[in-house]
Amino acid sequence: MEEFTVPIGPQHPALKEPISLRMTFDGEVVKHVDVRLGYNHRGMEKMAEERSYIQNLYLTERICGICSHSHTTCFAQGVEKLMEIEPPKRGLYIRTLVAEIERVHSHLLWLGVAGHEAGFDTFFMYTWRDREIVMDILESISGNRVHYAINTFGGVRRDISETQKQTILDSLSLLKQRTDYYANIGTTEPTFVARIKGVGKLSKELALSLCAVGPTVRASGIKSDVRKDDPYAVYNELPFEVCTADTGDVLGRVVVRVNELFECYKMIEFMLKNLPAGDIAVKAPRRVKENEVVSRYEAPRGENLHYIKSNGTDKPERLKVRAPTLANYPATVEMLKGCFIADIPLIFAAIDPCICCAERMVELVNDKNGEANIVSFSDLKKLASEQYKKCGNKPEPVSIAKQLEKIRRKS
Amino acid sequence: MNEEKIITTIKENLKDKVLEITNPSPRRIFLKVDKNNLCEAISTIKEKLGFTYLITITGLDKTDSFELLYHFADDTNVINIRVAISRENPIVSTVTGVIPGAILYEREIQDMFGIKVENIPDPRPLITPDDWPEGAYPLRKDWKYERPGETIPGGK
């Protein structure tokens, strides 16, 4: 069989968001991978330069739907440094609490996705059922299920009451029990383990030289975690271990994430039991002196970096966002080489890709003349069928226009 | 290793190639070098100090010139290597020889700022679409995006 190139994406059932992976196959084996980004680009960095700091806080929240809190926290703690204010302890505790609950939600979601990519839909349904519990906790704390909007400059926006504490602790014990069960299934179910063991190997040296981050690099045996290395918020007071695995395959990444779940439960419990009294926020100024700051944050997928440069006004001069997924692409390309077609979705899912995180810059892809034009539906259809013909397939001429005409005539 | 030790090591190794080195906040070091000494600076901090992990490359448009920031991290500290690039001749040499994982960030810088990265192994655009106009670099300050007026199809 000769080699042939196949586009996996921008639309493919294994990819939940658009990215183009152009793969060259030799039979069922992948020979070469080429990544092309930009399908989900929204111009956030450019937009941030034209918005005030408090507006940008809500803009950064929209970078990602799953780790929305991590981007706002990263941004907020950077801006707080620029403003030279220190949030009160209670505010920091609540901020960290939400961050860890978000990590639980993200890891449970990922476990389900991994199951689904391996064709293990039962696992997917079970973990996503329990993710609902986490979402409910987050809703009770912040009022929202996805974009929590709990952060503000100088603290958080909502307090936690005693009854809320108790309900969270109750749901936590249930979650712990269930996670035990998933840890058991994810690492022992024979058909599932057969699919993930030894797949997508990433050696320690390669992980280091390709600058991979998060659970991907921890599964290769490197103890890298911003929460420990560069402690922010209240992480220097919390009891937790950095979870690693030595196998460097997808199974290792499952193990790391499951162990991190248990660490999260430990931290959440500790934070709820030792929540200090006091204010939750201090007042923040509107204008920021000219300065620059590098803010780091360990998101569920790996390290976030926000570089913020201020210029003395109420708008930032530059906001640079580095999401963890972008850092993991070079490693993914290496992992995909030499794998089977059946392993592609698993390996790609194992870095927990969040394409909308990784791409943020230009607003609305515009035309050659620099303007976006409104395309009529018929033009769009013509374009689509031309594109389809180019690929070698042609739709049967069942005209939608004719059907519309029919409907119109009837009415 | 604490910040002072890192600063002295860098000064010892790079000597007069260090244009400026500051430590404005704990665990953050800003080092300024000339763009011709960039690779040397990076291999120094990589080999002598163990900074193997490039977090990202930030581009800055300072209207009269560009600036690139290479953020490096080890297990505690962050070194930000600052390089100034002239606006008339925006060229920088690649660091993929020292840090292979830098490739995507360099391609991003090429797309977004129009700073040409010399000897880059893969110079194709990464983010901008294939039919993106020549010379339009979205993150430059003089690039403005104007949202076209919306007309509702079929409306008045």
Next chain:
Amino acid sequence: MDILKTLLYLFVYPGLLFLLIYSTFCEWFDRKLYARFQNRMGPLHTGQSGILQPIADIIKLLFKEDIVPEKADKSIFSALPVFGLAIVCTAALYLPVWHYSTKVSFNSFPGDLIVVAFLLSLPTLIFFLAGWHSTNFFATIGAVRVLTMLFGYEVPLLLALLSPAILADSWRLSEIAAFYQANPFLLLANILGFCIAVITLQAKLERVPFDIPHAETEIVGGVFTEYSGKKLAFFRLLSDIEMVVGAGLIATVFMAGFPGGLWWGLLNFVIKTMIVIFLLSAMRAACSRIRIDQMVSFSWRYLAPLAVLQIFIIIILKGFLR
């Protein structure tokens, strides 16, 4: 009278009409079970507890736009679903459900076990041709995987079906069933074969963990990527009927058939096939999809030797019984 009976046999029971209704019911049963295993509700709204959902799905598909790829061979591409459906419906006629007697007739003769097994392996070839003629990359990969899998599961399945036939000393389904109705305890000797047959039937039906030829996260729709509308509806019906016929075959050979004439026979048929389908659904819920190479090595390393072992057990048992 005979002609009327034959027509009834062909078109009403256990022919076309019954098969269509019962297979959609089985799909509902399978879907509902699978959903309940996964802590979901499953079909709910169409009819009582969603029992009409599969029929509604098929009717919906019949009204959908029907697209044929330009490069595909139009006639073969369109004919394959119809052929496949006809083949599995024919296979159903040989199941000893009703209207069979000890004398040889068109639907019951020595060797019909082999005929049913042969007819049940033809849909696999239909799938292969469908994928190959779609000229789509994903469909082609699916087609190759269909054939690779066929070499994996076909031999263990035939060996497993063989052992009860050896014990009953007949190649005729109705005689095998009658033999075990007379000696129900001998069914226990075939337990191993029964397990192998259920696993290989799962592979034949291409369901989790053997849904490799149309693994949606890997190769989109597999062999059905380019199929839509009526043709896809036919393929879905084909899979449903294949499941019923496969379950019926296993019930005939390993569960003593369906004695009791028209009504008791029907009840027997429904209960026994539903037991088999229950096992298939449970297997589907408990496993994740395996890789094609793992599947082939699994069937040759474990299933085929175990099936041979089963035959040895039966031969030794037969020696004792004499």
